[in-house]
Amino acid sequence: MIIVYCSNAGHTERYARYLASALRLPAYRLSELPDSQYGKDAVFLGWINNGTLSGYLSALSKCNILYAVGVGMSPEHPYSATSLFWENDLESETRTFYIRGGFDIHLLSKKEQKIISPQVVELIDELITKFPQTEEDRMMIRNLRDGFDDFSPDKLSLLIDCLRNEDS
């Protein structure tokens, strides 16, 4: 088993690295996956970009993805993993997880900052003018404006248990 990840601002990479050290598995950035690893069973972690699990299709063409983990900024809901599974048309046997990562506009490329900034402002305006705001709306506004990092190793514990059980 190998770990393959696609991270934009580093939050997904941090989870992939933690998983790799907890399970003593090799981890590879998708763009640097050596040919020698092609076809192997894999855990794939990708950041979520407008609902899309980034890198998934490319990773799928290179390895046998048994577990897929989406890292986004929305709060974790009981249905998050199921939505990710259906919205990305994942392979039926792929066990799917969703983790809330983090957001920091300063970690994005200048190009992305230009693209997302008007979107962020628009979203904030939209949410602020929407009444009544839910606590989740208010949290999203704060998170986009101030940034956040929700990293916690506990979020990987279910996945780690699954992988350890598979091993034994």
Ligand SMILES: Cc1cc2nc3c(=O)[nH]c(=O)nc-3n(C[C@H](O)[C@H](O)[C@H](O)COP(=O)(O)O)c2cc1C
């Ligand atoms: C352009 C862009 C689009 C995003 N779209 C979503 C989204 O649809 N759903 C979500 O939950 N998070 C979304 N996010 C938040 C990222 O998925 C989140 O910040 C994640 O932790 C990034 O992981 P990374 O640091 O490994 O790149 C988006 C972020 C950016 C920059």
